[in-house]
Amino acid sequence: MTGLNDYFFSKVKEGTMHMSLLDPEGLPPEKAAEIAKRVKAAGTDAFMIGGSTGVTSENLEAITVAVKEATGLPVIYFPSDPSAFTDKVDGMFFMSIVNSTDPNYIIGYHAMVAPFVRKLGLECISMAYIIVEPGMTVARISKAKCVERDDLVLAAGYALAAEYMGFKLIYLEAGSGADRPVPPEMIRAVKEAVKIPVIVGGGIRTPEAATAAREAGANAIVTGTFVENCENDSVLNAVVHAAKGI
Ligand code: 1GP
Secondary structure: OOOHHHHHHHHHHHOOEEEEEEOOOOOOHHHHHHHHHHHHHHOOOEEEEOOOOOOOHHHHHHHHHHHHHHHOOOEEEOOOOOOOOOOOOOEEEEEEEOOEOOHHHHHHHHHHHHHHHHHHOOOEEEEEEEEEOOOHHHHHHHOEOOEOOOOHHHHHHHHHHHHHOOOOEEEEEOOOOOOOOOOHHHHHHHHHHOOOOEEEEOOOOOHHHHHHHHHOOOOEEEEOHHHHHOOOHHHHHHHHHHHHOO
């Protein structure tokens, strides 16, 4: 594989990407490999590994190795716990939760881990992570002041500020397992505000929701809970295809 930055930024130029999020907490590597093979067959473009709780270097590395062996697709660390790391990933989202009220999640933990990331030689993509209501576990853990679902101006303001600050990517997050994904009109407002790619995730589990996010301009759509739980390959295909518009 070429570098993660090359892969990601050339892929989003081709069209909307689909990324599969796997949470290592309580996920056996064999099960991760099986899910990964099925979602690769459906057309997913990359894997993200991470979760808000229970991520350790051991389970992170085990899932990463299993997914890479099973698929050969890029695996991106989606960090939460500053003590969990592996050099087996293709790179990481070096992300700031810009609407956290806890400085640790904005830049504090980052200062602690940055020298270690350099030592491991991990490739990074800087990302501004914006948590939208309902926000779920990640909002609680990071003490985020969630963007209200109708506050398009604030969402666009965070995104534009992030672009001016040099972030390479925006992630609009409704929270894993959210009952409502990020509203399409918010995706549209953010896309109108910035030139950098926008990733959207949280609560997307139907072709309709994936289509709505893609048509609103999402450059990448993330599904986690859905890919981990979907046992029907035609439903899996339908959501991944809707995300990619294929
Ligand atoms: C969470 O956006 C991701 O960070 C995925 O959310 O588990 O609801 O798909 P879901």
